[in-house]
Amino acid sequence: MGVRVVCVAQEGKGVGTGHRVRMERLAEGLRKEGVEAGVRVWDGGRWEGEGGEVVWVVDVRRSERGWVRALKEEGVVVALDPDPVLAREADVVLAGLPQAHRERVNVRVAPVWWEVPRREGRGREIRRVLVSFGGEDPWGLTEWVCGLDGGVWGGCEVEVVVGPRFGREVRTGWRVVRPSGPLHERLGDYDLVITSFGLTAYEARKAGVGVLLLNPTAYHAGLGRRAGFAGGRPGRGWVRLLGRVLRGGEEGVWGEGVGGRSAVEVVRGVVEGWGGVGCPGCGERGRRAVWRGEERTVVRCAGCGLEYVLGLGPAEREYGPDYFFEEYRAQYGRTYLEDFASIVERGRERVQVLRRWVPEGGRVLDVGCAYGPFLVAAREGGYVPAGLDVGEDAVAYVRQELGVWAWVGRFEEWEEEGEWDALTMWFVIEHFRRLSEVLDKVARLLKKGGMFAFGTPNARGLSWLLRRDRFYRESPRDHHLLLSVGVVRRLLGRWGMKVVAVRQTGLHPERIPVLGRLFPPGTLRWRITGRLLGLLGLGDTIEIYAKKYG
Ligand SMILES: [Zn+2]
Known part of the structure; x- marks a missing residue:
């Protein structure tokens, strides 16, 4: 897979030899698992990069901010029992020993993950x-x-x-x-x-x-x-x-055994979750961890402010029938098709917004069309719709049951060309890893004056504002991007698109702590408070409508 692990230890006066010993054990363990891994020693002085794509595992007593940032230019930085500087700067923090600082740790690992021959048969006698x-x-x-x-x-x-x-x-x-x-x-x-x-x-x-x-x-x-x-x-x-x-x-x-996950296993997960170096939107490599958890770290790009995910395990998943039936039901209490009518209704609202810029008869491509509720709404609204989805069952349904043209495939690899009056992605864009490639393609497929419209969770909505930790923890594991209006405006500008309308959706006054019970869903008070949340930009989901210029 082309990603190397470089285990960096510190050695020298006052540092001891333990760091180096641990890193040698880690590299050895990784090589046994088929991961390319080696050890380097940092003496606190000048540092030459590796010149490639690297997962750094850093085990040092004292780090330095400039040095850590140089490591981040080349890859993901995993810190094992970090000092306070690394604890702030690293992408992934593993704790084997108790931590003296308060920065959040991704995973507790066993302090000793290698085999140690046991003392046997001598009871508690000390000789x-x-x-x-x-x-x-x-x-x-x-x-x-x-x-x-x-x-x-x-x-x-x-x-x-x-x-x-x-x-x-x-x-x-x-x-x-x-x-x-x-x-x-x-x-x-x-x-x-x-x-x-x-x-x-x-x-x-x-x-x-x-x-x-x-x-x-x-x-x-x-x-x-x-x-x-x-x-x-x-x-x-x-x-x-x-x-x-x-x-x-x-x-x-006489203590108990040593618990915790194996560091080898966790680092291998980081290699498997590898998504390339740099911001998916602008390519900038400077970043700062905003949230760390067992399965991922969310970082914020220092260039464009986009929040994206560094996974601690493989992230690819299938969007087969199970996704729309079993998982959807688990999350929303009914299957996707049972919900179809209400999703069509939401599609009608979106079509009404699009009609301000796209006249009747316009060609609309819905990317990630699933079983086609938006296609139904678009056709009713006078458009000529088409769909694209990775799910074969979904596309077959769209063609046979709805009689709408649709393709099976991934948008990034889709080779049909042509010019569209509008491209839509309803709760799809956050699943892409390489946002810049997606936006290249959107800009290429749109006519001049064409519209790009999408819905996505709002990374600056009410849920983020009130329960940040929970917001990041509960963000689905296949969401690679966490978007907000300001970031989207900046990014789309680089592709010659201007945001002309924003709808705040997912308004949930009942989620406001304490006061929330004053706003039972469906009541007038709930609707008024919801409007207010919308004006404040606090929808938990947002819809963005952008126009392509030039
Ligand atoms: Zn960026």
Whole structure:
């Protein structure tokens, strides 16, 4: 599919080696799943791009805004346990460790998603203890533990592990190990691991080994507590705690397993949901996440303001008979054909608006015509209608039952040419991924002076205004674009079309919190309040009528 995953880790003084280890595991896991993936290290300095289409997975302690924006120019940025800058700037945020900031996370992933051999058959007895403070241990915790009075250990066998960046000598009577392979493969050999909050703690928990944290800072201690680990900071209190642990009096060291989804699976989903780089409307790559959820992130284009979706999984779907029958019924309580008459009625209103610009006898192409309710209304209104739809059943119905000409196909690939007086798309445009290609085609197919009319959910309507989180969460997963009047005006202008009328539809005064019950649907008060919402531009759906000039 041509999209590569590049896992970016940070390494160096004060950063430790854990980020790199995780990114190597991630890249390895992705390659096993058939995804092209590699690892790069960022030292905080100059950065050369990859020159292609990339899903970046970034695992760094400290990022930089300019750098993250440069990454976004080339692709989607997925941040794993981000710092506050990345948490704001990234497209997708995955949290494995507890987060210290308030930015919204897409998915909680398991902090350890690779296999860890388990400790078996030794119960809660503690005989072998491992001391490990990562590859570098800048706080000197290793020395502090080794300096404790030998009596506190009560006859346990203790081993000390130091990593590749540990540049000091440890004076101790215990065995000091510099492991050649990954440490997690040996954790199951021990009964208790003493470490600070981080990956090793989770790996040990996954291995079924007891974990006691010795945390260098209040920040680490806070994260460790929130994650449910026992431990504390260096001091006499911690030594007493160690004594209780070794005597078997501290249940807190035996945590439950490590939950959460696999990061490999989530990143693979981002690759599968790939829709290209850049805004579907204007091509600009600058963007900002406005909402993050389990299945997608909604971003706003820095150029034209269009809101579009970055999916965390495959987005293609079928619009077969099930869509119009089963799903429609689930959503609206009746099938599409049962609703046909009322949709024809709405079509009549739309035809009346079109008649201000398109005279009788005009040729009207309805894209996404479904079973043809608008075609019926257009023919009644004196037009010569035709339909286009991806659903074979729907098109057969239109031809046979309605006697209207219609084609099966996708608009982007449709090769019939010709000139039309009007092109209509009722609740279709938000399904397209490449809006600019669609608008190219609309502009090409329309006569000079012809009309482009469409309806779509309003991304600045009452529901968005009042319950933004719910609005984004409930937006159907096959809607790639979230449009609003201002954005549409700007975009259509680039294609030589001018918005000449906007209808605010989907007016729902009853959705206003608290006051809503004063406006029961159908009453006069409801109609008046609805009109007011319309004047304020707060319809939950909008209809746009634009005229092609030149
Ligand atoms: Zn844009």
